[in-house]
Amino acid sequence: KQEVTQIPAALSVPEGENLVLNCSFTDSAIYNLQWFRQDPGKGLTSLLLIQSSQREQTSGRLNASLDKSSGRSTLYIAASQPGDSATYLCAVIVGNKLVFGAGTILRVKS
Amino acid sequence: EPEVTQTPSHQVTQMGQEVILRCVPISNHLYFYWYRQILGQKVEFLVSFYNNEISEKSEIFDDQFSVERPDGSNFTLKIRSTKLEDSAMYFCASSDQGGGNIQYFGAGTRLSVL
Numbered sequence: 001k002q003e004v005t006q007i008p009a010a011l012s013v014p015e016g017e018n019l020v021l022n023c024s025f026t027d028s029a030i031y032n033l034q035w036f037r038q039d040p041g042k043g044l045t046s047l048l049l050i051q052s053s054q055r056e057q058t059s060g061r062l063n064a065s066l067d068k069s070s071g072r073s074t075l076y077i078a079a080s081q082p083g084d085s086a087t088y089l090c091a092v093i094v095g096n097k098l099v100f101g102a103g104t105i106l107r108v109k110s
Numbered sequence: 111e112p113e114v115t116q117t118p119s120h121q122v123t124q125m126g127q128e129v130i131l132r133c134v135p136i137s138n139h140l141y142f143y144w145y146r147q148i149l150g151q152k153v154e155f156l157v158s159f160y161n162n163e164i165s166e167k168s169e170i171f172d173d174q175f176s177v178e179r180p181d182g183s184n185f186t187l188k189i190r191s192t193k194l195e196d197s198a199m200y201f202c203a204s205s206d207q208g209g210g211n212i213q214y215f216g217a218g219t220r221l222s223v224l
Contacts, residue, residue, distance in 0.1 A: 030210075031210025034213070036215075042218070045215075046212055046215070049212045091153070093210040095166060096143075096160075096209075097168075098145070098153075099155070100154070101152065102152050
């Protein structure tokens with residue numbers, strides 16, 4: 001059974017800092033991996049999708065990497081801003097479904 | 111930008127009552143999904159739907175749950191007899207293709223069962 005783990009569970013950083021969020025999964029037989037942002041009490045906003053054949057995907061200040069063989073992905077956020085404060089969820093796509101991690105709660109202090 | 115729309119945003123119901131959660135997926139999408147998130151827990155997959163039938167469902171999706179696409183735009187999740195433990199945020203998602211394509215989520219319906 002696929003399990004997704006995210007480390008750290010929570011992170012507090014000063015504005016401007018670069019940071020890395022980690023995601024690991026137990027079964028490398030995934031289609032793709034998707035990173036989401038969730039604001040309190042809100043829905044899920046898709047940030048990036050990395051296909052299983054890709055190593056990296058970039059969108060603005062966000063860069064996500066994927067090492068399928070070791071079962072790991074990282075989300076790199078450059079020059080963090082208070083508006084980046086949210087929960088970041090990693091999900092692997094297996095067949096027709098997403099399997100989610102518990103998320104990393106990020107707080108960026110001004 | 112096209113988006114997935116869910117109604118209502120919050121539904122309060124008594125235990126044992128039936129509820130229907132509604133979703134309007136992105137218009138050209140063909141694959142539809144329901145997920146739920148119990149407060150403080152992970153987002154969990156419930157069911158996927160394509161070509162007017164269920165393509166995959168989880169252990170959570172038992173006989174109390176059903177999905178339907180009653181017309182060309184709506185996608186609904188029905189819970190026949192709600193239990194306290196059904197209280198959660200329910201998310202609808204859609205994608206234009208299956209097999210690992212990006213899934214777009216709605217803002218969710220918060221279901222409170224009293």
